Amino acid sequence: MPELPEVEIRRQYLETSSLYQPISHIEVEDKKLLTTDLATLHQALIGRQFTGTRRVGKNLFVLTDAPDVIVHMHFGMTGDLEYYHASLDRPRFARIVFEFTSGFNLGFLCPRKFERVGLVTDIDAFLQRKKIGDDGLDISPETLSDRVRRKKAFIKPVLLDQSVVAGLGNWIVDEVLFQAFIHPEQRADTLTDGQMSTLHEAIRLVLETAIRYEATYRDFPNCFLIHVREWDDSPYDDVEAHKFCPRCKTRIERSVVGGRTTFFCPNEQRV
DNA sequence: CTTTTTGTTTATAG
DNA sequence: TCTATAAACAAAAA
Structure with a gap:
């Protein structure tokens, strides 16, 4: 966790x-x-x-x-x-x-x-x-943009790289990209200025929300992608309902990006 | 029994 | 030097 x-x-x-x-x-x-x-x-x-x-x-x-x-x-x-x-x-x-x-x-x-x-x-x-970069809550939009744009790899593994921005792990990167409407396989050096600024805001949003709810996933707002992971195994939970995009209701896709299990909305996050 | 796992480091190949 | 991929680490849960 x-x-x-x-x-x-x-x-x-x-x-x-x-x-x-x-x-x-x-x-x-x-x-x-x-x-x-x-x-x-x-x-x-x-x-x-x-x-x-x-x-x-x-x-x-x-x-x-x-x-x-x-x-x-x-x-x-x-x-x-x-x-x-x-x-x-x-x-x-x-x-x-x-x-x-x-x-x-x-x-x-x-x-x-x-x-x-x-x-x-x-x-x-x-x-x-240890090449630990700026903390996810402290990094400036300019630094984030500089570090991300220097990479040609997919944006997901770039955000997992602790020297680019420190503190993001597998589920947070999925959540950040979902909130920013960015496909996990978009190349890092192709992000537009608009996407970079949305990305920076999404990182703050996800981190601050997670801390506010003390990292208890089931309490997160319904508009979060995290619920598709079904870590919350409450018997009262309708697990099926969590497999769809909370915004557009498209079925969430599961794939492997950078060797890690990845969830994203194929309708709203496009390369 | 097999599969999966929220992280990091190292090896290897291109 | 950069990128991509796989393996290794170790144990528990489903």
């Missing part, structure tokens, strides 16, 4: 639950999840407190009371956070646990082990090294 809005929700969650409590221990079930070796992690963090957070795209940085000790978290496809008290309440898949002297714990849930946690000393240097 974790694309930009989900990571933003997790950032807010960590910020309201886990700041200003000294860390007494860190439990690590699988060292593959760490990008920093365990001994270094312990040495840097035991006795420290989390003091703040920063998010760029899908990356969450947790600041501590030492300026050059910053925890980087990436949630992969299914990562999550859960703050809990008794160790009996330890959630399933909490493979990394930050234990606080208060007796509370912050669990980093990794059902699929695609998630990563490690130390960073300088956020900007890290972003530069």
Whole structure:
């Protein structure tokens, strides 16, 4: 799940639950999840407190009371956070646990082990090294246009490229292109000025809507394409009704673009 | 049992 | 250097 809005929700969650409590221990079930070796992690963090957070795209940085000790978290496809008290309440898949002297714990849930946690000393240097571009909520229309138009590939894989704009994942790109009436296989360098400006607005619309509804898909407005994905498996839901374009009622097409499952309206999104 | 998956990185070929 | 594609990573759910 974790694309930009989900990571933003997790950032807010960590910020309201886990700041200003000294860390007494860190439990690590699988060292593959760490990008920093365990001994270094312990040495840097035991006795420290989390003091703040920063998010760029899908990356969450947790600041501590030492300026050059910053925890980087990436949630992969299914990562999550859960703050809990008794160790009996330890959630399933909490493979990394930050234990606080208060007796509370912050669990980093990794059902699929695609998630990563490690130390960073300088956020900007890290972003530069990993080629993370401007955050989807911060990018200017000019920067977006420059970066997109330099590519000849299909617009969908270009928007998934974190160096072009950071934070968009598979479903958000589909939603953005649907809201902007752009076909996922239109070449990035052929977008008109009008399309670029619509695209920029659509990115803001989708990200802000997702954050407002705390990334709970079934609560999104009916005019969103997301509902065709049927992640909401409520028995009361008429699944068939979600397979049509919410605007023109054409049957939504499912294909593969850039190796990823893609949904779009063949009537309103044309190459 | 098979298929699918919201992400990223790497290899490979053109 | 750029683009396109596939594979690998690992596990759970349907």
